[in-house]
Amino acid sequence: MRKVPRKPIDVEKIRKDFPIFNQKIKGMPYIYLDNAATSQRPNQVIKAMNDYYQMYNATIHRALYELGEKATDAYEESREKVAKFINASPEEVIFVRNTTEAINLVAYSWGRSNIKEGDKILLTVMEHHSNIIPWQLLAKEKKAHLEFIDIYDNGLLKMDEFEKFIGEGIRFMSLVHVSNVLGTVNPVKKMVDYAHKNGVLVLIDAAQSAPHMPVDVHDIGCDFLAFSGHKMLGPTGIGVLYGKRELLENMGPFLGGGDMIKEVHLREASWNEIPWKFEAGTPNIAGAIGLGAAVDYLNNIGMENVKEHEKELTKYALDKMMRIKGINIYGTKNVELRGGVISFNLGDMHPHDLASILDNEGISIRAGHHCAQPLMDRLGVVGTARASFYIYNTEWEIDYLVNSLEKVREVFKV
Amino acid sequence: MRKVPRKPIDVEKIRKDFPIFNQKIKGMPYIYLDNAATSQRPNQVIKAMNDYYQMYNATIHRALYELGEKATDAYEESREKVAKFINASPEEVIFVRNTTEAINLVAYSWGRSNIKEGDKILLTVMEHHSNIIPWQLLAKEKKAHLEFIDIYDNGLLKMDEFEKFIGEGIRFMSLVHVSNVLGTVNPVKKMVDYAHKNGVLVLIDAAQSAPHMPVDVHDIGCDFLAFSGHKMLGPTGIGVLYGKRELLENMGPFLGGGDMIKEVHLREASWNEIPWKFEAGTPNIAGAIGLGAAVDYLNNIGMENVKEHEKELTKYALDKMMRIKGINIYGTKNVELRGGVISFNLGDMHPHDLASILDNEGISIRAGHHCAQPLMDRLGVVGTARASFYIYNTEWEIDYLVNSLEKVREVFKV
Amino acid sequence: MGNRLSSKLLGEGKGGIQGMSEIYTRMIIDLYRNPLNYGEIEKPDIKAKDTNPICGDIIEIQIKLNKDIIKDVKFNGKGCAISMASASLLTEMIKGKSIDESLKMDKNDILDALGIKMSLVRLKCALLPLRTLKMGIYSYLGKSDKV
Amino acid sequence: MGNRLSSKLLGEGKGGIQGMSEIYTRMIIDLYRNPLNYGEIEKPDIKAKDTNPICGDIIEIQIKLNKDIIKDVKFNGKGCAISMASASLLTEMIKGKSIDESLKMDKNDILDALGIKMSLVRLKCALLPLRTLKMGIYSYLGKSDKV
Numbered sequence A, B: 001m002r003k004v005p006r007k008p009i010d011v012e013k014i015r016k017d018f019p020i021f022n023q024k025i026k027g028m029p030y031i032y033l034d035n036a037a038t039s040q041r042p043n044q045v046i047k048a049m050n051d052y053y054q055m056y057n058a059t060i061h062r063a064l065y066e067l068g069e070k071a072t073d074a075y076e077e078s079r080e081k082v083a084k085f086i087n088a089s090p091e092e093v094i095f096v097r098n099t100t101e102a103i104n105l106v107a108y109s110w111g112r113s114n115i116k117e118g119d120k121i122l123l124t125v126m127e128h129h130s131n132i133i134p135w136q137l138l139a140k141e142k143k144a145h146l147e148f149i150d151i152y153d154n155g156l157l158k159m160d161e162f163e164k165f166i167g168e169g170i171r172f173m174s175l176v177h178v179s180n181v182l183g184t185v186n187p188v189k190k191m192v193d194y195a196h197k198n199g200v201l202v203l204i205d206a207a208q209s210a211p212h213m214p215v216d217v218h219d220i221g222c223d224f225l226a227f228s229g230h231k232m233l234g235p236t237g238i239g240v241l242y243g244k245r246e247l248l249e250n251m252g253p254f255l256g257g258g259d260m261i262k263e264v265h266l267r268e269a270s271w272n273e274i275p276w277k278f279e280a281g282t283p284n285i286a287g288a289i290g291l292g293a294a295v296d297y298l299n300n301i302g303m304e305n306v307k308e309h310e311k312e313l314t315k316y317a318l319d320k321m322m323r324i325k326g327i328n329i330y331g332t333k334n335v336e337l338r339g340g341v342i343s344f345n346l347g348d349m350h351p352h353d354l355a356s357i358l359d360n361e362g363i364s365i366r367a368g369h370h371c372a373q374p375l376m377d378r379l380g381v382v383g384t385a386r387a388s389f390y391i392y393n394t395e396w397e398i399d400y401l402v403n404s405l406e407k408v409r410e411v412f413k414v
Numbered sequence C, D: 001m002g003n004r005l006s007s008k009l010l011g012e013g014k015g016g017i018q019g020m021s022e023i024y025t026r027m028i029i030d031l032y033r034n035p036l037n038y039g040e041i042e043k044p045d046i047k048a049k050d051t052n053p054i055c056g057d058i059i060e061i062q063i064k065l066n067k068d069i070i071k072d073v074k075f076n077g078k079g080c081a082i083s084m085a086s087a088s089l090l091t092e093m094i095k096g097k098s099i100d101e102s103l104k105m106d107k108n109d110i111l112d113a114l115g116i117k118m119s120l121v122r123l124k125c126a127l128l129p130l131r132t133l134k135m136g137i138y139s140y141l142g143k144s145d146k147v
């Protein structure tokens, strides 16, 4: 992580880097508040990929010609950037498609050779489907069990349940860092620490934290960590799995194919060193290069500043939104304990109707179960509407959102 | 597949679409002959992705706002284009990262629930590592066996061995359509037919055929077919698995996560319909859109014309190269039976030295084992040099290659 | 078909309300607040339930037949304004029709009745009741050996 | 270090030959055709073998010691001109040196000796013999309890 002086974000300057905000949608300036789903991309990221495609497009690692070398350098340099970004070593950084693939990789490669019949895997009720299904599949295959830490009504994890589960014997824990619905920032460092004292390995789903706050794998101490490029200004189709060196070295491969091998014979093969052991076939070269540029962009702003900006927006939004009659906001109102994600419902309106109407006003928010159906069940709702912020969002946009919600309320007689 | 009149390719016009050829490498026009590794990308493909990132960047399927709809449409429209390109239905087209992931998906999802102890899987000695390792991993897990069809010295498959193996009981066959080393075009239609008569399912590795000739899954009759976008003018990070509807519908999921589910509860879930059942998490949206543009580009030229162009280049190159003293060209010389891939060695020179020297001349070729070590063993070489062609290559470039090879020969006293 | 009903129901409300949205007409909001034919039927001859996995909308349709004629129909479930309004209108439209006639209804009948244009995603909401209805009729015909 | 030797061996050949390539000097091609110290040693004290997975180059180094001094050294294997020339030069350089001195040799000594600049991929070829040598020495020291 680069140290950048703490200072307010220059949003006007930032917005100029994002071509999507230079167009009007339905004749209105575009208000994008679905950043927890995916972020927008700045010109710098788009240009980095175009440069690759236009100037040194080639495959990597095995090309003996100049452009191939250049592509290899750029790809591996991106890995170094990502490693620094989370304070890891480059060989601990595996490029995958997205958070989902990262978690599946661990479930398949580590899970299938370490989880045995009767073992327990600990999750929470606030997990994204990507951090549930891989463990369900694994548990079914191995006849293992899943346990889930519940939440309080304010959206915070029940820590006594966590300790109870750990005390009763858990083999592995997979935990979201920041909930994509509640915004809850879980105390991952403390939890990893406690888990390790009890011999439990921990994967952190950092899909909603890595883009929005400083994330330091050494500080957290986790064994694995997963996140997606497309949620942090990077392109689609690229994500990251971090794993501790010793773990990765001892894991068998996941996907088999070119580049992940050392030697291949007809009926046996040996594996390449990490991280390449886990990168089979031609990777998303342009995607990795784009992600490197996204990391540069975020570093220039400074992740502490990103976090601070979002905290202020969230505080501002919570204050204003709480005054809307009939609104129901989920999760804690303490902005020290939540990220820039606000889920809510308005009276008995279906969240889809809400999102559709706001779309007509030029505002993009999300509505539905947010790939967290078990959490919806826990909250007793069919879904929620969700506004989520990033570096380019402003208080003015939140005012506009609140105004529109007031109008919706009238129309729908909430 | 679109029908386009048979006519010679207008290479000069095509080259203008490829920004990489507008630059000089080491002061020389760039001669790119490593197309079997990856192709170059035309402006049309780059623009399609930029348009997405700049004008309608959003996630797909669940977004209720206009840009999300637009992104969803573009993504699914690309699927339709790809489906038409290989004469399949859209729901039989699964977007993956590359050929490697496509084959692994089948090995994991179909293989792990269908291959039993003692079963035999049939491959050939000319397979790419991507079509060997997934089956080695599967065979090891299931205690199944791998069998390999040998080749004649001219690079053609021994068809009597194929029939013998099938006759002795085979559960599954995975077969390359066009060899990335020998260029051999295998008679896949005949082989699939024979395999089916004996109840054997067949996967076709079309990594080297789909980009270079008309490929019709109904005509071939195969059960699965895999290829990569980056070898056919498309971006990196996107590939395709075709599977017959009934097979895909009956297969369990591979990666678990968002978008591939229908309903999720804490300890159980049900799956989405095909193809989405196999696309977990946020996909490479820009990549899929780019691949759609690549398919458009190829359709405009016409795949028959692409094939014809490469056949002529290959013939021209073989004629000229065979006259170089000390050269050893692998594979059949019959251009009706081979694609635009020419592997060779020059005297006792190491292929890496060859490639390095040619690089200095501004020519990019490949050298090494081409991710086909078992084939290298079979040929009794440490590696080969390889030139491979595409729509933008010319006879002039081949002349230049041949001239350079003659000079290399002198310098290295071959 | 359907046109008749939609124009009757739409009245003055067609078009956007206060410019908020082209698809949330007064009719749709009213039907969301006060759905038609909402409820259950005792011992229905046809009963079918389906969900829209994208949003979790869930609709159940129950039908009482008199020979082939739909004597009574009710729906229940949970969903957005579009799917609820669509269910109200659909049940209203098929009342008194034969099941064969009902099977012939399609997307355009629903859209005409709703009187709005909509995006692909919302279309799924609008068509959920019709899909559920057809599912129910088909499985009834299947069971009663009439196909 | 190394410089001495490389200038001796390079003679007039430094620089590109016929403009074909900056890295294929006459010296390198000559060493590929006629390697120095190629072969085997009877009962070597140190023996190590390694490969470059990218290209399949394979090098074995064998050493005969007199106390800590490298009395004789040979290499064999298969590889490209760069790795073969590098092995020739390396074995030439360490003859008569102590194993400690040999361990101190690094990338720059090899590049100086080869007298060329090269890309990352080819660097792996150039450094394969040195890596093999160090591997051999370390495992010798390990076995003889001298570390």
Ligand SMILES: Cc1ncc(COP(=O)(O)O)c(C=O)c1O
Residues within 6 Å of the ligand: A257, A258, A280, A281, A282, A283, B036, B037, B098, B099, B100, B101, B128, B130, B131, B176, B178, B179, B180, B205, B207, B208, B228, B371
């Ligand atoms: C025949 C063949 N199969 C599979 C592959 C693997 O393709 P990818 O690296 O895109 O997964 C390749 C390309 O390298 C190939 O030539």
Ligand SMILES: Cc1ncc(COP(=O)(O)O)c(C=O)c1O
Residues within 6 Å of the ligand: A036, A037, A098, A099, A100, A101, A128, A130, A131, A176, A178, A179, A180, A205, A207, A208, A228, A371, B257, B258, B280, B281, B282, B283
């Ligand atoms: C908490 C969390 N985990 C996992 C994911 C899955 O990310 P992706 O779809 O990029 O794999 C998301 C995003 O949707 C998320 O918010």
